[in-house]
Amino acid sequence: MDKQQTIEQLKDIIKPYIQNQEAFDTLTEDTDFINDLKINSANLVDVILDIEEKYNIIIDNESMERMVNVKAAMEIIDTKLS
Template identity: 70%
Template sequence: MISELKSIVKPYIQDEEAYNNLDENTDFINDLKINSANLVDVILDIEDTYDIELDNESMDKMLNVKAALEVINTKISEK
């Protein structure tokens, strides 16, 4: 699932080295330098990829890879 998430964020990253070293602790904003507008695009792409809907509370939690995976897994299991 990390590799799927990695391909989703690729178009929006500003730091190639951080992207190449992406792991569960990678922060979307501080490490990958994804700006807040592009973070919304990432969220929309995640919704499309996994056929889920993310509420504002879920989106607010998705600041790093680990949190994003937890939210995605929770939403998938609720379907």
């Protein structure tokens, strides 16, 4: 799976939880889930659960703590899938 495809899939997952449409529209690897997209911590857990379900992976607590932006999410997904 290529990087752009992963970003598009992540956008589908996080779209219901965002509070900042402008940041979502210009989403990059450096986009921060909490600071940029204004996703609250409870919804961030929902995002992680949705990622686990979509990719059929288990994300451990250490990985969850690192998953603060799009790039970290992509790295964790790639690591779990390989």
